[in-house]
Amino acid sequence: MRVFIIGSGGREHALAWKLSQSPQVTEIYCAPGNGGIAEIATCISISATDIEGLLKFAKEKQIDLTIVGPEAPLLEGIVDRFKEHNLPIFGPEKLAARIEGSKRFAKELMQKYDIPTATFRSFTNAEVAKEYVRSHGVPIVVKADGLAAGKGVVVAHSIEEAELAIEEIIEKNIFGDAGREVVIEEFLSGQEVSLMAFVDGTTVKPMVISQDHKPVFDHDQGPNTGGMGAYSPVPQIPQSVVDEAISSILKPMAEAMYQEGLQYQGVLYAGLMVTETGPKVIEFNARLGDPETQVVLPRLKTDLLEILLAIVNGKLEEMEIEWDHQAAVCVVMAAGGYPSTYETGHLISGLPNDTDQQVIFHAGTKRANGKVFTSGGRVLGVTALDQDIPKAKAKTYQLVQQITFTNAHYRKDIANKALSHSFILDK
Structure with a gap:
């Protein structure tokens, strides 16, 4: 094919x-x-x-x-x-993809169908939005309503920070049309996880969970990015919590889309916060996550083409999907300065060969005269698999240290949140 x-x-x-x-x-x-x-x-x-x-x-x-x-x-x-x-x-x-394209649309759908998420209000007027923030206090979350490449979310810990975010999104229009409206949400505390599923109408086949690292610097400091690394599985999140998220979030959302006359075929991605009262939705995406895909697909044992064809042909219900028990860790190597201004065109040296246990996934690269050069903000997703998170992490960072390009930047704490938990996975 x-x-x-x-x-x-x-x-x-x-x-x-x-x-x-x-x-x-x-x-x-x-x-x-x-x-x-x-x-x-x-x-x-x-x-x-x-x-x-x-x-x-x-x-x-x-x-x-x-x-x-x-x-x-x-x-x-x-x-x-x-x-x-x-x-x-x-x-x-297109209409079904609005689950990602409009945060207000997604939040209103969750509200209508009792899908657990943070309380929210949406605004098109900056001053009214600021008044809402002042009356509710901080911490609080300010989001551009539309697509902003993963960078349109500000977790504000002061009133001034929240007001600045509102000004930049609505008044300064830093995200263009995506910022004509802001969604302001209750701050949720807990651990974030990504739970993606293959969906065909009301048939939902969940993938293995992963955890992304959005902020650019170690210890979750600095501005948000498209993602600086990921790992799977997430041993600190019990399977009972994953099962709850499937039954209270993914399946109800697929059913809600169906009830709204939206035949959803594709990947439904739920960005979740695991709170003291259970998993709640931070956001929905209408496609595979990046860099979550780089740790989830290496764990997929079933032929991916067969899964995709089953969805396109309305036969996902008939598929049995198998997953590898190994752990996977991906570290993103980014251009210096990312997610702000960064340089491109730097030669990449030391790229190791791919094997069945390690893959260098390219992102912002181009090939010329038999050599590979940087061409974007997130340059490479260095990924390794092993029997547990510590071994996979060690292997990944060994690979990272072999690769060089001018002003390369990467986080050194990817998967650390998993390291205080037991890792050997049930076979």
């Missing part, structure tokens, strides 16, 4: 890597791809949001299945357009 992956990051490299293991896959194309994806797929110079260009390419190459990686093309209706032309494509339609 010919498969076509949309996107250019570490998530898309992980998808290409996993799909290349399927005996049914004969050719992989990726638009626009990156320096690592180019080793296992044919990269096509088409933007991920050039829907008509992507559609034309898929027709010309008689693509059997298109997989959408990032959120932007989903919200621009790529799935709807491909379906109009009877081209099989994996991902939710």
